[in-house]
Amino acid sequence: MRVPNIVVIGSLNMDIAVEAERSPSMGETIMGKDVHFIPGGKGANQAVAAARLGAHTMMIGTLGSDAFGAELRNSLVESGVDVLGIKTAEGVPTGIASILLAQGDNQIVVVPGANAHCLPEDVYQHEALIAQADVVLLQLEIPLRTVIAAAEVAKRHGRTVILNPGPARDLPEELLKHTDYITPNRSELSLLTGMDTSGEQWKEAAKRLLEMGPRHVITTLGSQGSGYMKSDMHITDVPAYRVPVIDTTGAGDSFNGGLAYALAAGEDLDNAVHFATKVSALAVTKFGAQAGMPSLEKVETFDWSIVQASPC
Template structure:
């Protein structure tokens, strides 16, 4: 494929408010924090940045509030070349946030959907032309499920490839799964969707998702790489890469965006999975989900090594 691949990401935009403290407070207690960071996030925005840095023509469909966080999130996307013309700004709803407490003991996260909860089917209808021009439509589950279903149906109506990252994990209706070309869960998400026990056979669980209507299942396996199963084909596997891990926050988003980019570029599933693994490996070598997303040149240099 000679032309630039085109990816539409439909999903969430959050400001991650990360507070570092020695330990979490007990009930009713106040503790002093050490640092606070405001980091652009949201699975949708992370994947859009990753896609754009790889060189895809990337559009984002979503929602933010008319506040400082919303402005900063949009600015971060535009800085990396993401087209934000389909991101609506709401006057009376705040931008979504994730409040994250980091301590040596554990991490605690509270997510407030905010404007993300108002990304509606009407927004999909309003921007049908953006979807019509795409090669791949990339979805996650941090916006209302009815919007995800509506977006998948619209994409299929225009003959587009639908890639779904089913996170955060939840049960999904068969009507949605039948609209999905490629689903990319991690192992725990796979077992939930397949209604299988946690120690079930991996391939059997992936086949159960194929039986529910999905065309291709890709399961990310952390340090064990990834497995993929296409309808009518044998199970394939891709190994992980040994790198100096700094921050795993954006690994899954990098993998999904890398796969969408490669697929939109005309690669077969196995090739796209291998490419996505390299994108994810590079992403964890830097701090911050969006800040860590690699460029195509970095991936090519990594592949050459």
């Protein structure tokens, strides 16, 4: 089978993860159990996910001229990501994400750092490589104008665009109309549409988002799985797998990397979403966003009959 070719344009962060028994209340100080320095960033996480599955994956982004930057570059190379498109911004710190892990979930604060210096010019510099991609995968931890430029360049060359709209913000029509697949979680869907997404209300919000321009809406629903909608407005529910959860930090990123891989490999949307669901299920069984990204062999050989798929 032909090796999928994926370009990821997005953020690179050092994740500083603190484990604690619970989240503190406002103004409260509590004792943590451990601290970890882990390569992260939504863009880098998704690039690693796709590369681990076997795709030729090139990352376009910006690192700082500090020790974190050098460490993140080396980590990507070790994971099989092509780092030709990553520049170093001199005198600028690498982006960080402060993550609190407590009670099986996470809270994250991102400081962009060098990610704010990932500019449209960087996209144009690598236009020839984007033109050869099967899928271009985008997120929102870099300047919005850079994301818009990337989507426009990709569509000018007829490439498939996946937009993971996190962190959530209002998005212009010019970006949405160049998006083939948009993958919000429940809270992102609510912000994008201004609608209630609790319970089954997310389905009405997904319809509204589809009307705003993207060709397909795929909503991730955590332990409830996901659902996707095509232009015919029909919603297909995809169940999640009940697996032992160690760390949910990379769940959404692994889903997007798996989705990009499957679509780039020529799978239809139904098969691609089911494949992405398996990738994300395996990812949360290990600690660390990038460390938990599974290989294609692991996804294909895992005995899925031993875990229960729960209905949405």
